[in-house]
Amino acid sequence: MEPVGHMISQHSTILPVQPPSTPHYPHPRKNKTSQKHLPSMQTLTLTEEAKLVYNNDVNGTKTPVSVLQELLCRRGITPKYELVQIEGAIHEPVFRYRVFLNNEFAATGTGRSKKDAKHSAAKNLLDLLVGKQSAEQANQSNGTPGAPDITTQVVSPYDDKVMGNPIGWLQEMCMSKRWPPPFYNKENEKGLPHEREFTVSCQVLKFREEGTGKSKKLAKRLAAQKMWQALRDMPSEGNLLESDEETVNLKKKDFDYVKFLQEIGKEQSFEVTYVDVEEKSFIGKSQCLVQLSTLPVAVCYGCGETLADAQADAAHNALEYLRIMTKK
Secondary structure (H helix, E strand, O other): OOOHHHHHHHHOOOOOOOOOOEOOEOOOOHHHHHHOOOOOHHHOOHHHHHHHHHHHOOOOOOOHHHHHHHHHHOOOOOOEEEEEEEEEEOOEEEEEEEEEEOOOEEEEEEEOOHHHHHHHHHHHHHHHHHOOOOHHHHOOOOOOOOOOOHHHHHHOOOOOOOOOOHHHHHHHHHHHOOOOOOEEEEEEEEOOOOOOEEEEEEEEOOEEEEEEEOOHHHHHHHHHHHHHHHHHOOOOOOOOOOOHHHHHHHOOOOOOHHHHHHHHHHHHOOOEEEEEEOOOOOOOOEEEEEEEOOOOOEEEEEEEOOHHHHHHHHHHHHHHHHHHHOOO
16 A cells, blocks of 8 residues: 555645735735726716726616716716706696706606606717717707707807796796796887897786897796796795785786787697587676686686687686686
8 A cells, every 4th residue: 555645746836825915915916917907987977987887787777867966976977967948838837857967968858747857868968978869869859849949048148147947947937836827028119120129028817028039939937037037036936816906917908818828729739629509698798608628628608798708707716716716
């Protein structure tokens, strides 16, 4: 029988034992060498880092807002979200948000809620950073038919230096307080063809403001800005609908109830239909019914000396109905 030691030397390979990690036996250098191949976030551009963060979340476990926040917080940048437009009816609003970074990158997104719109805008901005979308695609209206170019609406230079979207702010304020939407009307237009000056009025409840500018769009923005500031700075906004002055305003003789109701129907996406009643009332007046295709459907009655007066009275009653139904 051969000695044990001789058997080991011929038929076995003795592996070296890894020394313990102690001050006398430091860790091998291969760990330090492997770390040299890891990319440093400080040496990456924003686009390169966006691709890295974007690819790490392939399963979509994070929301676009959180991914964008994680990407930018390392660079000390805070994304800014701005509400630029509210579309649709009161019961089905569509919000449009814009997110931008230091005026270098910007994108817009829409949604049925403000939260969804912010996520959509953040997703479009991430797609822009990683090269999946162009700047034009990231700022499109997301397929909303007939929607204006939001990029032009928000960032175009104006002589009056009005920033943001006061029309959207005012619309949101009225919706949140369940007021009738703002009513805009072109009051005046003067000047030479190449130097036109427009005046547009904005009316909310009993309040009225005017804006003047080199275009109807600018004049409308100025009027909305003045109205929004006036309502925002008002000490007690809760009693506006209950004011006696507002009731008197609706009863002015020169107030066009039919036109005003038609404008509200157009803005809030419901139809206004008048049905003239052939028979006279007991006191010999003309009669009329007006139907609003709201949810639920509303029918209001009106009477007057003529059919036109009856329609105006029916429209007046319909406006009063809407005022009552939109109270808090």
